[in-house]
Amino acid sequence: MRRRTILLAAVLLGGTAVAADAPVRWDAPGAGNPVLPGYFADPSIVRDGGRWYIFATIDPWGDDRLGLWTSDDGRDWRFSTPDWPTKAAATSPTSGDAKVWAPSVVKARDGRWYMYVSVGSEVWVGTAPSPAGPWRDANGGKPLIGRDFDRAYHMIDAEAFVDDDGRAYLYWGSGLNWVNGHCFVVRLKPDMVTFDGVPRDVTPRGYFEAPFMVKAGGRYLLTYSDGNTTKDTYKVRYAVGATPFGPFEEAATSPILETHRDRDVVSPGHHAVFRSRGQDYILYHRQALPWPQVGDAVLRQIAIDRLDIRPDGTIAKVVPTHGSPVAGFAPHRTKGLAWRASGEGGRAADDNYATLWRVPKDGPGTLVADLGRRRRIARSLVRPEFATRPYRFAVDASDDGRTWRPVVAMASPSGSPIALRHQVAARYLRLRTDDRGAGLWEWTILP
Incomplete structure (x- = not known):
């Protein structure tokens, strides 16, 4: 029976026999990881009013604002940037030139939401009535933790933890030059x-x-990152203590998440732990693929994997994937109409946020979608490589693939997804851009 099952799986995979535990390739169509279309890091995830929110650092290496992704189903995400914090609004006389990094968003026992975020190597705090905002500074326009707290270490990566009794604690701290990291904690009023x-x-x-603090089995599990996020040494460890202040002793099963070359998972870390329908998950960033990247840009992407916290307060090793089911999330992203493209263009139709169609660097780009037959088409959803940058797009339609008529004029929107409306009947659509070298994660065509 087992042999028949394996053979059936081989047939369904196009005749190629694959071992039952072989990892799915990073560039396989339909991969669920990365979760978000773009380069982001240091994620924080919360749920409120039936909606998911992911706050994250914008790569490469931070931005003058934060990225915020929202979703009602956990699969289709829409990008925005909160009004606060910004580099301009969260600046003090001791601020460095570092950008906006590493948000932690939590709900306090008074029902309000609080964000702890790194700006200029200092920690700032803001508050809002909901994760959707509006976010405002909560500390009189000054950092909660300044650089002068201890200049031997970076005052970044603050993470709030609310205990079962409603008391809140703040953990933070990093090292300099990728060594000598230190973790500090204080109780909050x-x-x-x-x-x-x-x-x-x-x-x-x-x-x-x-x-990132997790409580399980009556013990306090301090999870944290070690190594260098720009290399392949970044990983997640954890240590166990009897109180929120420790002392913390590293657990026998630590580290729990690290580079898996055989799975094309490089440098996973700076994570958040969340629960959905009774199951724990770890949300984290890892290096964009293929790795190493060309040039020196730091480009990371967000992934989710199952986290098993045992009743005794230990954590099992995480098996990183390129997409696995998440309880409470929709099983698939919005796919739209099936279409084909020649060559590299198929990457914009493979439902995989790790693969890109890229415009040639020496000229304009044209991507032709063949829908197989003439049909009604209402709009396109375009997910560009960088959600914060404007892109010039135009759309043409054709019945035979030779004679084209414009249906969307060239414009320069930004965001993700970018909605392009075109009520038209056609077999072919042509997406045009004169942005040399621009990348496109997915082009979703909707009836």
Whole structure:
């Protein structure tokens, strides 16, 4: 029976026999990871009013604002940028030139939402009535943790934790030059801004940055990142303590998430842990593929994998994937009409946010979609490589693939997805752009 099952799987995969535990390739059609179409890092995820929110650093290496992705089904995400924080609004006399990084968003026991975010190597705090905003500074226009707190370390990567009794704690800290990371913690008063006591150094073995607290089995599991996110050494470790202040001892099953070359997963880390329908998951960034990238840009993407926290408070090793089911998430992204393109153009129709169709660097780009037959088409959803940059797009339609009529004039929108409306009947659509070298994750065509 097992042999018949394996043979059937081979037939369904186009006749190529694959071992039952062989990892799906990173460039396979329909891959669920990366979750988001673009380059983002340091994610924080929350759910409110039936909607998911992912706040994240915008790559390469930060931006003057944060990225915010929202979704009602956990699969189709829409990009925006909150009004706060911005590099201009969150600046102090001691701020460095670092961009806006590493948000942590939590709900306090008073029902309000609070964000702890790194700007200029300092930690700022904002508040809002909901994750959707409007977000406003909550500390009188000054950093909650300034660079002068301890100049031997980076004052970044703050993460709030609300315990079962409603008390809140703030963890933060990184190292300099990719070494000597230190983790600090302080209890917060009910206003979620004022320190209730003196910050303590609770650095466990192997800590570099990105703390995230999890409570399980009556114990406190301090998870964190180690290594260098620009190389292949970044990973997630954890240490266990009896209180939110530790002391923390690294667990026997640590590290729990690290580079898997055989699975094309490179440098996973700076994570968040969340629960959906009773199952725990880890949301994290990892290097964009193929890796290493051309040039020196830091380009990371967001992924989700199952996290198994055992009743005794230990965490099982995470098996990183290129997409696996998430309880409460839709099984598929919005796919639209099936279409074909020649050559590399098929990457814009493979439902995979790890693969790109790219415009030639020496000229304009044209991508032709063959729908197989003439049909009614209402609009396109275009997901460009960088959601924050404007792109010039135009759309033409044709019945025979030779004679074309314009249906969307050339414009320069930004965002993700970019909606292009074109009520038309045709077999072929042609997407045109004169942005040399521009990339496109997906082109979804809707009836």
